Every structure is written in C-alpha cells, then in structure tokens.
Amino acid sequence: MPKTALQSPTGVSPSLLLNSLAGLLHEWLPRQRWFAGKGRPVTGLTLASMTELHPGCLHLLVRAEHAEQATRSGPGTAPADNLYQLLLGVREMLPPYLAPAFIGRATEGPLTGLMVYDALQEPRSAGLLLDRLRHPGAAGPLRFERDARIDVPAGLTPRVLDAEQSNTSLVYGDAFILKVFRRVQAGINPDLEVPRALARHGCTRVPAPVAWFRTSQPQEATLGVLQPFLPDADDGWTLALRSLESGGDFTDEAYELGRATAEVHLALTSAFPVDPPEPHRNKRLAAAMTERLDATARSVPALLPHVPGLRAAFDAFALLDTERPAQRIHGDLHLGQVLWSGQQWFVIDFEGEPARPLAERRRAQSPVRDVAGMLRSFDYAARTRLPWRPEWARRCRDAYCAGYAAEATSDPREEPGLLRAYETDRALYEVLYEARHRPDWLPVPMAAISRLAEPGPAEPR
Ligand SMILES: Nc1ncnc2c1ncn2[C@@H]1O[C@H](COP(=O)(O)OP(=O)(O)O)[C@@H](O)[C@H]1O
Numbered sequence: 001m002p003k004t005a006l007q008s009p010t011g012v013s014p015s016l017l018l019n020s021l022a023g024l025l026h027e028w029l030p031r032q033r034w035f036a037g038k039g040r041p042v043t044g045l046t047l048a049s050m051t052e053l054h055p056g057c058l059h060l061l062v063r064a065e066h067a068e069q070a071t072r073s074g075p076g077t078a079p080a081d082n083l084y085q086l087l088l089g090v091r092e093m094l095p096p097y098l099a100p101a102f103i104g105r106a107t108e109g110p111l112t113g114l115m116v117y118d119a120l121q122e123p124r125s126a127g128l129l130l131d132r133l134r135h136p137g138a139a140g141p142l143r144f145e146r147d148a149r150i151d152v153p154a155g156l157t158p159r160v161l162d163a164e165q166s167n168t169s170l171v172y173g174d175a176f177i178l179k180v181f182r183r184v185q186a187g188i189n190p191d192l193e194v195p196r197a198l199a200r201h202g203c204t205r206v207p208a209p210v211a212w213f214r215t216s217q218p219q220e221a222t223l224g225v226l227q228p229f230l231p232d233a234d235d236g237w238t239l240a241l242r243s244l245e246s247g248g249d250f251t252d253e254a255y256e257l258g259r260a261t262a263e264v265h266l267a268l269t270s271a272f273p274v275d276p277p278e279p280h281r282n283k284r285l286a287a288a289m290t291e292r293l294d295a296t297a298r299s300v301p302a303l304l305p306h307v308p309g310l311r312a313a314f315d316a317f318a319l320l321d322t323e324r325p326a327q328r329i330h331g332d333l334h335l336g337q338v339l340w341s342g343q344q345w346f347v348i349d350f351e352g353e354p355a356r357p358l359a360e361r362r363r364a365q366s367p368v369r370d371v372a373g374m375l376r377s378f379d380y381a382a383r384t385r386l387p388w389r390p391e392w393a394r395r396c397r398d399a400y401c402a403g404y405a406a407e408a409t410s411d412p413r414e415e416p417g418l419l420r421a422y423e424t425d426r427a428l429y430e431v432l433y434e435a436r437h438r439p440d441w442l443p444v445p446m447a448a449i450s451r452l453a454e455p456g457p458a459e460p461r
C-alpha cells in the first residue's frame with residue numbers, strides 16, 4: 001500500500017479539504033479537455049460530495065464555475081451547474097510512473113505537503129474501482145451495480161484509453177471499457193439508459209452495459225458505465241481517413257453504416273415511447289434552431305454574414321407540412337461514434353451532444369438529427385485531408401442514405417428541406433464546438449455553413 005498521510009479523510013471537513021485542493025484544481029481543471037470552460041479560469045469551486053474509496057484515494061464531485069459564457073443561454077453554453085467527477089490520489093512521494101498524473105503539491109489545509117494526482121491514471125486505483133463494480137454495494141452516496149449474468153474476472157490489467165474524449169475511459173485487459181463521466185448532470189445518463197434498453201430489446205448493434213455506478217449526492221446521477229471492449233475494432237473516423245488517404249472508396253462501409261443507423265433507430269422505437277406527430281412541431285423546432293443560430297452567432301461572430309441565409313433554411317423548415325413522430329435517438333452521431341468490428345458496425349456513446357442539458361438530450365427527437373450528424377461527418381473527413389475530394393463525401397452521403405432507406409420506412413433524401421435544417425443545426429453546433437475546443441478546425445464546419453447559407457442544393461461542393 002502506498003505511504004500516505006491521509007488515512008481517513010472522513011474526519012476532515014469538506015471545506016478544510018477544499019482549502020488544500022482549491023489552488024491545485026484552479027490550475028489543473030482548465031487544462032482538461034472535459035472542462036466546460038476549457039482554457040478559461042475557474043472563478044468558483046465548491047465540494048459537492050467526498051467519498052474515500054480506499055486509503056489515499058478520494059472520489060470527489062466538485063462544482064466549478066468558469067469565467068465567460070457561464071450565464072449565456074443557447075447551444076453549447078455551459079449549464080449553470082458544472083459538476084465534475086474526480087478521483088484524486090494523495091501520496092507523500094509520487095513514483096515516476098505517476099508523473100503524468102501529477103496535479104500538484106498541496107500547500108494549504110490538511111493535505112499540506114502531500115502530492116495530489118489523478119488516480120484514474122494509477123493502475124492500483126483503477127483496479128480497485130473495477131473491484132467495486134464487480135461487488136455491488138455502496139460507498140457513502142455512491143452505489144455500484146452490475147448485470148449479474150455477465151462475468152467480470154478479477155485482476156484485469158487497466159490502462160487509460162488514449163483518445164480525444166469528453167470523458168475518461170479505462171480499458172481492463174482488453175475485455176471491458178469503463179467510461180467515467182467527467183461532467184455530471186442530474187438524472188440517468190443516456191449512455192447507460194439507452195444501451196441497456198436496447199440490449200433488453202435484443203439490439204446487437206450496441207455493447208451492452210455490464211456494470212455501472214451512480215451517486216445520490218448532491219443529486220441522483222450516473223457516474224460511470226462498464227461495457228465489453230471490442231479489442232480489434234476501428235472507429236469509423238479512422239477508417240474514413242484511411243480510405244481518403246489511399247484514394248479509396250468508402251461507399252460499401254457508408255451503406256452498411258446507414259443500415260446500422262436505421263436498425264438502431266428502429267430498436268429505439270421499441271425500447272422507448274414514440275411521440276406521435278404533433279401539429280406545428282416543425283414550427284416549434286425551427287424556432288428553437290433559429291434561437292440557437294442567434295446564440296451561436298453571438299459567440300462566434302464569423303457566422304454573422306451567414307445568418308440571413310441560415311435563417312432561411314429554418315424558415316423553410318417551419319413551413320413544411322410533413323409532421324413526423326419523434327423518438328429517442330443517438331443525439332451526437334458521427335464517424336467517431338461507430339466501431340467496425342470486422343463483421344459489423346457497432347454504435348457507441350449515446351450521451352448526446354455533451355454541451356446540451358441532459359433533459360434535452362433524453363427528449364424524443366427526429367431521427368433525421370442523427371442522419372444529419374453522420375452526413376456532416378463524411379464532409380468533415382473529406383475536408384481534413386488533401387487533396388479535398390468532395391465527390392468522396394457526396395458518394396458516402398448518398399450510400400449512407402441508401403443504406404438507411406433499405407432498413408427504415410423513409411429515405412432521408414426525399415425530404416431535403418428537413419435534412420437541410422438538421423444539417424444546418426448540426427453545423428452550428430460544430431462551429432461552437434470547434435471554436436471552444438479546437439479553433440484550428442473551425443474552417444471545417446464554417447465551409448459547410450457557407451454552403452448551407454446559400455440557396456441551392458445542400459450537397460458538399
Ligand atoms: N466498447 C468499445 N470497444 C472498443 N473501443 C471503444 C468502446 N467504447 C468506446 N471505445 C473507444 O473509446 C473512444 C471514446 O469513447 P466515447 O464513448 O466516444 O467517449 P467520450 O464520450 O468520452 O468521447 C471511442 O472513440 C472508441 O475508440
């Protein structure tokens with residue numbers, strides 16, 4: 001057991017503990033990809049819950065506020081409630097292998113002089129977390145639960161997944177993957193809710209949750225989900241780039257992806273209630289899209305010249321008289337969310353667009369939102385590789401829609417006005433996402449914005 005002076009922090013009051021951690025977290029949080037106010041300074045910090053998982057390892061839920069945009073409304077703006085999940089280790093000395101996990105040395109409060117680090121990167125703590133999931137039970141406000149029908153062996157070697165992620169995932173022995181949600185919102189996370197429901201309904205396109213953990217403090221919320229790991233799978237983004245780099249064709253894969261999407265959509269209509277068509281739904285949705293457009297343009301002024309053209313796409317959508325049922329969907333479908341196992345496409349990450357409030361992400365919506373997300377993704381892939389091959393994207397988009405139509409009751413290409421509105425809404429989300437997280441990528445969705453703002457076909461060109 002590592003030598004630590006923190007044998008039992010349960011006797012330490014949260015406010016005292018925060019004295020020790022506040023300075024360190026002010027520095028560390030803004031550098032994390034999952035921090036909502038990435039790069040912006042933390043302006044307030046409170047401890048919402050603290051649980052000692054094992055000596056020297058603290059599970060914390062920390063509420064952090066950041067400067068700017070914290071109070072604006074609209075897509076992608078930070079919810080008022082920014083609650084983060086942290087697993088912190090505390091030691092007197094840090095062994096070299098934990099250097100990348102180092103957060104800082106506490107200079108105040110009860111932890112003074114101790115080294116604080118991200119315990120998710122420590123194999124011992126990661127292993128103990130898996131043990132908790134293997135043996136359902138409680139630890140303070142935390143509850144560990146599992147599907148008892150699936151065996152999870154002891155002693156699987158953990159590693160942190162090296163992926164550009166919104167959360168942190170640990171892979172255990174190439175057999176299971178545990179996603180630890182970093183931003184925690186009240187209620188069940190759709191990334192647990194949806195795959196569980198789909199698995200119950202016999203859908204084999206989604207790795208079924210094996211175990212999960214949640215908290216009751218400061219509110220009921222999902223904290224992490226363990227699923228089978230597909231060890232030899234490549235994600236769709238990697239495969240698409242490979243195809244572009246080799247001058248290849250991706251239409252067979254795109255067609256199959258369309259079929260897989262339609263299959264998941266169909267399974268979702270069995271697993272969750274479907275909202276029947278409702279008069280004026282298009283008008284209401286178009287109004288919400290227009291509001292998001294205005295809010296996004298306030299955050300990213302480069303959009304301003306395109307606002308009238310984009311608004312026209314939403315106005316045309318409002319006037320469409322085909323009202324469709326709404327259903328649960330994926331919510332953030334793109335090439336990075338699908339895995340090719342060698343035999344079939346799997347769909348992962350049902351969390352929805354991470355910046356939207358959870359209640360909104362769990363709402364029934366048009367399946368066209370997902371279709372639009374994937375169509376945008378083909379355009380994304382084509383635009384990130386030179387020479388630009390617009391025909392590659394066009395062919396993939398067409399094949400994807402054809403595959404979708406082969407399994408579903410409708411062909412997305414038959415309703416261009418609907419598709420254009422959802423693609424525009426998605427491209428606006430992407431503009432905000434890139435402006436915040438990867439400003440170098442901003443030209444990718446901006447190219448689509450210029451195209452979508454012009455009258456005429458919405459196809460990439
Ligand atoms: N069941 C799985 N099998 C294999 N790899 C997976 C699995 N689930 C996720 N991954 C890998 O982990 C990455 C991040 O997962 P994802 O659920 O998208 O996390 P986040 O929501 O944090 O972005 C994926 O891009 C994929 O490469």
Ligand SMILES: O=P(O)(O)O[C@H]1O[C@H](CO)[C@@H](O[C@H]2O[C@H](CO)[C@@H](O)[C@H](O)[C@H]2O)[C@H](O)[C@H]1O
Nearest residue numbers: 165166332334335336353354376377380430433
């Ligand atoms: O973290 P998530 O995978 O849940 O999704 C977020 O990050 C994605 C980028 O990693 C972002 O996707 C955008 O870039 C992708 C290429 O990196 C591209 O395939 C997508 O089409 C594009 O939207 C996604 O929007 C965001 O929610």
